[in-house]
Amino acid sequence: MRKVNEMTDDELAQLHVFVHDARKPLNRISMQAELVKMALDGDVPADKALQALDKIITSAKDCSAKLTEMTAAMRQDTLASPHDK
Amino acid sequence: MLTILLVDDDTEFTDVACTIIEFLGHEVLTAATLEEARDWLTKETFDHVLLDFMLPDGSGAHLFNELDALPKQPRVTLITGHPSVKEVIKGLCGPNVDYLVKPIQREEIEAVLSKKKKPKTDEDKITKHFDLLIGESPAMKDLYKLISRVSKTSANVMLLGESGVGKEVVAAAIHRASESEGPYIATNCGAFSKELIGSELFGHEKGAFTGAVGKKEGVFEQAEGGTLFLDEITEMPIDMQPNLLRVLENKVVIRVGGTKTIPVNCRVVSATNRTMEEIAQSKVLREDIYFRLAVFPITIPPLRERKEDIPLLAKTFIEEFNKENGASFKWEETQLSTLQAYDWPGNVRELRHFVHRAAIMSDPNGAKLELPKTIESPFAQKQSTTPALQAGRTIEDVEKELIYATLEKVNGNKTMAADMLGISTKTLYNRLHAYGDLSKDD
Numbered sequence: 001m002r003k004v005n006e007m008t009d010d011e012l013a014q015l016h017v018f019v020h021d022a023r024k025p026l027n028r029i030s031m032q033a034e035l036v037k038m039a040l041d042g043d044v045p046a047d048k049a050l051q052a053l054d055k056i057i058t059s060a061k062d063c064s065a066k067l068t069e070m071t072a073a074m075r076q077d078t079l080a081s082p083h084d085k
Numbered sequence: 086m087l088t089i090l091l092v093d094d095d096t097e098f099t100d101v102a103c104t105i106i107e108f109l110g111h112e113v114l115t116a117a118t119l120e121e122a123r124d125w126l127t128k129e130t131f132d133h134v135l136l137d138f139m140l141p142d143g144s145g146a147h148l149f150n151e152l153d154a155l156p157k158q159p160r161v162t163l164i165t166g167h168p169s170v171k172e173v174i175k176g177l178c179g180p181n182v183d184y185l186v187k188p189i190q191r192e193e194i195e196a197v198l199s200k201k202k203k204p205k206t207d208e209d210k211i212t213k214h215f216d217l218l219i220g221e222s223p224a225m226k227d228l229y230k231l232i233s234r235v236s237k238t239s240a241n242v243m244l245l246g247e248s249g250v251g252k253e254v255v256a257a258a259i260h261r262a263s264e265s266e267g268p269y270i271a272t273n274c275g276a277f278s279k280e281l282i283g284s285e286l287f288g289h290e291k292g293a294f295t296g297a298v299g300k301k302e303g304v305f306e307q308a309e310g311g312t313l314f315l316d317e318i319t320e321m322p323i324d325m326q327p328n329l330l331r332v333l334e335n336k337v338v339i340r341v342g343g344t345k346t347i348p349v350n351c352r353v354v355s356a357t358n359r360t361m362e363e364i365a366q367s368k369v370l371r372e373d374i375y376f377r378l379a380v381f382p383i384t385i386p387p388l389r390e391r392k393e394d395i396p397l398l399a400k401t402f403i404e405e406f407n408k409e410n411g412a413s414f415k416w417e418e419t420q421l422s423t424l425q426a427y428d429w430p431g432n433v434r435e436l437r438h439f440v441h442r443a444a445i446m447s448d449p450n451g452a453k454l455e456l457p458k459t460i461e462s463p464f465a466q467k468q469s470t471t472p473a474l475q476a477g478r479t480i481e482d483v484e485k486e487l488i489y490a491t492l493e494k495v496n497g498n499k500t501m502a503a504d505m506l507g508i509s510t511k512t513l514y515n516r517l518h519a520y521g522d523l524s525k526d527d
Contacts, residue, residue, distance in 0.1 A: 020139065023166045023187055024095055030188030031101040043108055055097065
């Protein structure tokens with residue numbers, strides 16, 4: 001795999017988009033976890049915690065999918081790159 | 086209660102964020118795009134806007150100008166996905182915009198919302214007397230009175246005070262208050278060798294000595310019509326003092342290597358960190374020079390004698406640091422009390438350095454200042470920055486600290502310490518054994 005400083009501008013932009021997209025489910029996980037904490041403290045109804053935990057699992061899967069997508073895309077780029085030929 | 090506009094295109098995030106914000110007691114409206122946000126801004130007035138940096142129809146930063154143009158400007162907190170974006174935007178927008186980096190935690194939301202934007206009240210505003218001096222203590226008010234009085238005359242002033250009290254700042258204040266047309270020139274008499282001080286004070290002619298490739302005006306000439314500040318006057322070599330006396334008496338200088346007399350006209354403000362008694366006893370300053378320079382002596386109080394000014398100074402120093410570094414540090418009341426409890430043997434200079442050091446050591450993205458555990462100075466005993474009595478500490482803990490503090494005070498004399506503590510020597514020994522500080526033989 002090529003280093004970041006060897007990437008073209010387009011490839012770098014694509015990488016940033018991937019990272020941004022992967023961070024989105026992480027942010028959701030963090031926020032839903034805060035909701036679980038509030039539910040445990042009795043600040044919001046307990047059923048909210050259950051919903052939040054389901055959403056955490058979904059977001060974890062989303063994040064994993066994004067990372068897989070990114071790895072696949074980067075592998076393709078690497079194969080297509082004239083530098084490595 | 087605040088009215089908040091949350092601009093973010095991730096509805097799952099905004100749903101949870103709204104729950105948290107509402108739980109915190111605020112009212113919140115949401116927008117998923119810049120367009121929706123603009124729409125809300127025309128309909129409602131907001132106290133705070135939480136703004137995502139990357140929105141479907143552009144960057145959140147595009148909203149800044151519109152927010153600035155509003156009659157009631159809300160506080161803005163930019164939500165960014167990447168710490169590097171934060172640094173770039175910080176450079177563009179300055180310290181008035183807060184930042185949240187995803188993933189966000191509830192405490193972070195709470196922290197940005199609790200930072201109220203309040204106009205500076207007179208209470209908050211720190212007055213700089215003569216545009217330079219800070220302090221409202223009786224000692225400083227007396228000093229301001231002296232500065233005002235002497236500035237209206239042309240009398241030479243000698244500033245006495247410990248190292249770090251701000252003698253040079255007082256000298257500059259006298260110059261400013263005098264409204265004289267000439268410049269303010271400062272020089273340090275302790276910084277020059279015996280050979281060079283003549284040239285520094287009186288100037289030299291070309292070829293006067295090896296290396297004198299051109300003629301040079303001395304500080305007396307440079308300060309024409311203004312104020313000459315001679316710092317560390319008592320460090321001036323004694324054999325150079327008759328030359329200074331001649332200038333003070335005759336108001337003319339002769340440059341080193343020259344013959345022509347040049348008239349000079351400036352007020353001389355000199356300074357020393359020695360007391361009048363020391364000056365008299367140690368003979369570092371000729372008596373005739375002393376009376377020429379100290380027509381109007383002013384003693385600047387040490388910081389420990391005006392402790393009520395410490396919070397004002399600490400706030401000013403941190404404001405200066407924030408301005409220079411785009412930071413937003415704020416003092417907590419307990420921290421200011423800790424600073425106030427310390428004696429500051431290095432005076433204002435030590436306080437300023439301490440504040441800057443604390444700011445450098447603190448998280449640059451937060452507002453909380455991290456004070457080191459102890460205030461250490463080679464000129465003073467260590468002092469803990471943890472308040473002595475704080476809720477949550479155990480009685481055993483406080484007792485232990487008191488025992489050690491008492492022992493330190495009496496140089497380890499256990500009989501005296503026990504007496505001061507009101508306990509028997511045996512009890513003191515028992516305690517020290519329990520702390521593991523004494524062997525069984527002691």
